[in-house]
Amino acid sequence: MRLCAKQTQASLPLLHSPLSSTVTHPQKGHLFSLTSNTTTAFRNLEQAMRAADARMMGVSVLGRRETVILRHPDDCAAVSRDQETYGKANTGWRHLERWLGRGLVAESDVAHHAAVKEVLLPAFKAASVKGFVPLFAEVGEELADLIEGAAAKDPSKAYDVRNACRRATLDVIGKAAFGFNFGALGYAAARLREGRGVEEGGGGAAAGSAGAVTDAQIGDADCDVIGIFDAVLFPAMILLFELPFPQFMIPGIDGYFKGIEKLDAVIAKIIAAKRVGGPAALEGGDILSFMLKAQAAGNDVITDKQIRDELQVFTLAGSDTTAATLSFALYELSRHPEVQEACAAEAAALLGDGPSRGASSAALQSQMPMLTAVINETLRLYPAATEYVRCTTKDVVLGGYAIKAGSFVLPSPYSTQRHPDYWPRPDEWLPERWLPQNAKELAPHADKAWFPFAQGPRACIGRYFSVLELQTILAVLLRRLRFGRVEGYDAVTCENFTLSTVDGALVLPATRAR
Ligand code: HEM
Structure with missing residues (x-):
């Protein structure tokens, strides 16, 4: 040092x-x-x-x-x-x-990166992503159902909200970016109904090194893509350190390669489903459709390989980052009841009995100043990258x-x-x-001292997407649920590719009287 x-x-x-x-x-x-x-x-x-x-x-x-x-x-x-x-x-x-591959986040060639970003940027502008608000709200309700179901089983049991958030943000990215349902929340809900837990694993570095890749059928309801991620993320983070002989030095490296194979199979399936659907399947407003339309229009930057690479990048960059922010926000809210109540009041006033369809991030910001402040402050203290x-x-x-x-x-x-x-x-x-x-x-x-989404030409393309997703999901959750503090518990941060915790993010959820 x-x-x-x-x-x-x-x-x-x-x-x-x-x-x-x-x-x-x-x-x-x-x-x-x-x-x-x-x-x-x-x-x-x-x-x-x-x-x-x-x-x-x-x-x-x-x-x-x-x-x-x-x-x-x-x-x-x-x-x-x-x-x-x-x-x-x-x-x-x-x-x-x-x-x-050479997806946006990994590309080192400045000219190629700029060409791809230019094609994709319009799909991520604030005006474009506001169309996803109903989807964010729908996933937020499903997440609230899952948490509520767990709380109903045993109200005194600490609940690891982190893994549930990872499931929600994966489902969001599947639906919004690919028009595909990973069914990650549905998988957890089904396991809960059967009396089998999926959230005990913690999802931190320990889970990552365990290297468990499920053999479940990809893309079907019983497939756990989160399990695949657990096998991939930790070895991937260690690979970044350029160790010699990674195949011997990195625990779980086999799980990394098997996990990528499985993710590739998921992605091939997603793209094939879109192509089979013909032009009608490209009207869903998702980002894959956007790329396929650019390709059909003769844009030679968007090759088949580029599409595959971007889908891998979006699955990674668009899910665990937002999940970390969401779960750290819920954890901190559980420790600051007065802030939580102020946010819940904002959410109730804005949402009433239904999600705020089509709201833009700026509109939500002016109507939910405390909730937006919670997101900014969480990104300050717990930046996912x-x-x-x-x-x-x-x-x-x-x-x-x-x-x-x-x-x-x-x-x-x-x-x-x-x-x-x-x-x-x-x-x-x-x-x-x-x-x-x-x-x-x-x-x-x-x-100048707050840049959780980086700055400059390589700044996060998903910034507006993820802030709007966070605003909407938090509002939906806080309208329905109260998150209590787990006495004697302090989350211990660690890195598992993105900022994570050693032991999940434990809260005590309860249904709010309406
Ligand atoms: C709270 C959520 C998020 C945080 C904190 C975050 C943070 C970041 C940071 C720091 C970078 C720069 C990485 C680097 O230069 O190596 C980045 C890049 C990127 N992010 Fe995000 N991100 C978030 C959400 C998202 C979402 C939701 C998506 C996609 C839907 C996304 C897609 C990307 C992509 C594609 C890049 C590469 C951009 C480029 O190189 O031009 N991110 N993000």
């Missing part, structure tokens, strides 16, 4: 002075220490940078590549905006080629520090969004900081 000590611009040193700190990183540990440290490295790094009041910090991963974590908003913005100097080529994404990675294409000086060509630089939403220089009371979950009357005092630098 090394700290980028402040150096004079004149000397332009390429050295970083050593830091003795408690931060552990996979430099020389054996396999078990490696895996456990990797899942909590983001937390240790944030604390070490804060203790040292460091602008950035360098770590060495297995002694291979210099890796620098950034927590200054200007550095994060500079890296995010300049693709020529801070590219995606050579970053760990290429190790996930078998899975994500704690860091994102770029690779320097030449020697650079960033924020006064010299960094060698070929180094990884990681803008860190997690560390920047907890930085005491930019956030008063940084570790407190305080949704009210986002209300206009408090912003000056409690969120004075939000415009």
Whole structure:
């Protein structure tokens, strides 16, 4: 672990002075220490940078590549905006080629990425995604049914809302992006009716390393795509670290490859169903239809392979990220009953007896200020992507520090969004900081120190989609349910590709009297 000590611009040193700190990183540990440290490295790094009041910090991963974590908003913005100097080529994404191919998030060729993004952007604009509100509300109701069903069985039993949220967001992405029902919530509801639990697994790193891929028929009601994800995510995260001999070094790597095969089978099935349906099947407003229509119109960027890759990317990027935000929001709401009641009142006033059909994110924001504040604050304290990675294409000086060509630089939403220089009371979950009357005092630098969706040309394409999804599902849930605190329980964060928890996100749900 090394700290980028402040150096004079004149000397332009390429050295970083050593830091003795408690931060552990996979430099020389054996396999078990490696895996456990990797899942909590983001937390240790944030604390070490804060203790040292460091602008950035360098770590060495297995002694291979210099890796620098950034927590200054200007550095994060500079890296995010300049693709020529801070590219995606050579970053760990290429190790996930078998899975994500050259889909948007993994593509390193700037021109190809820009061409694909230009085609897809219209489908993700705020005006386009508002058409999905009825779908978000429908899935929100199904999620509420599942949670309510579990609570009815045993009202005193702590409920892991995280896995339920993962199921909901997977169903949303299936229906909205592909016009396909993964049936993830239906699978859990059926198991609950049979008296068999599916939510006990936790869904964190431990579940990921278990490597269980179901043999269920893909795309049918008894298929558990969440189970496939559990097998894929953890080895995928470790693959990003460029370990030598991954086939021997990474626990669960067989489950990773089998899982990708299964996901590929699901995706082939989804695309085939669309093509068989002819032009009528392309009128559903989903993103796959959008791509197939672009292809039929002669757009040569959208090849069959590109469509397959994007579907893999959307399944990944569009589900666990939003699920993490949703479940952390419910967890924090369970600990802040007064905020929860304010949100429930907003939801009741807005939704009345039915979902707000066709509302835009901006409209919901003005009508649900507290609920929107809850989402912003949850994304601040628990950004699903704690860091994102770029690779320097030449020697650079960033924020006064010299960094060698070929180094990884990681803008860190997690560390920047907890930085005491930019956030008063940084570790407190305080949704009210986002209300206009408090912003000056409690969120004075939000415009530059809050970027959970990244920034610049590689910023998240799904931002409006996911915020609208979160607003709608949270409103539907809070109108029907109250989430109580589980005494003595504090969620422990870890990383399982996206921000996760070691032990789920436990709450005590109860039906609200209406
Ligand atoms: C709370 C939810 C979400 C968060 C916090 C989030 C965060 C991010 C971040 C930080 C990046 C940049 C990654 C990088 O540069 O390596 C990103 C990229 C991306 N996200 Fe999201 N995301 C969310 C939801 C979604 C959704 C719902 C979708 C799709 C429906 C989506 C699709 C994508 C895609 C395709 C990219 C790659 C964009 C590009 O490279 O041009 N994300 N996201």
